[in-house]
Amino acid sequence: MLSLIAPVVESLDCELVGVEYARQGKRSLLRIYIDKENGVGVKDCQRISHQISGVLDVEDIIKEQYQLEVSSPGLDRPLYTLAHFERFVGHKAKLTLVSPIKGQRKFRGTLQGVEDEQVIVNIGEDELVLSLNAIDKANLIPEF
Numbered sequence: 465m466l467s468l469i470a471p472v473v474e475s476l477d478c479e480l481v482g483v484e485y486a487r488q489g490k491r492s493l494l495r496i497y498i499d500k501e502n503g504v505g506v507k508d509c510q511r512i513s514h515q516i517s518g519v520l521d522v523e524d525i526i527k528e529q530y531q532l533e534v535s536s537p538g539l540d541r542p543l544y545t546l547a548h549f550e551r552f553v554g555h556k557a558k559l560t561l562v563s564p565i566k567g568q569r570k571f572r573g574t575l576q577g578v579e580d581e582q583v584i585v586n587i588g589e590d591e592l593v594l595s596l597n598a599i600d601k602a603n604l605i606p607e608f
């Protein structure tokens with residue numbers, strides 16, 4: 465699906481941040497996060513939604529009914545790639561892991577960087593070093 469969505473987003477001068485697909489009852493939700501240098505506006509989301517909807521209808525890769533949602537990543541921006549973790553070094557984030565570490569799956573900490581394909585997060589006095597595959601979900605924590 466990414467191979468269909470990414471070129472559409474990039475052709476409209478935006479960056480594909482990530483894609484989430486979830487079933488909600490009888491319908492499914494396809495959520496696409498986009499960004500660009502000066503921020504994403506409603507018109508950007510509308511244009512990309514229209515283009516992606518057309519591509520997905522032609523390719524017919526989602527068989528059930530679904531709702532398409534295109535939005536900016538927001539203040540609690542999801543982090544999907546090593547580049548995202550590197551870009552937001554020094555920012556606070558919340559992470560949910562695939563498997564628990566010492567009985568805990570949810571952590572909050574400060575992003576320290578990426579080394580050898582590993583995400584480094586400062587959790588109080590401790591440092592977590594995680595592969596991207598070990599992270600189920602990660603979001604920035606907005607700071608005001």
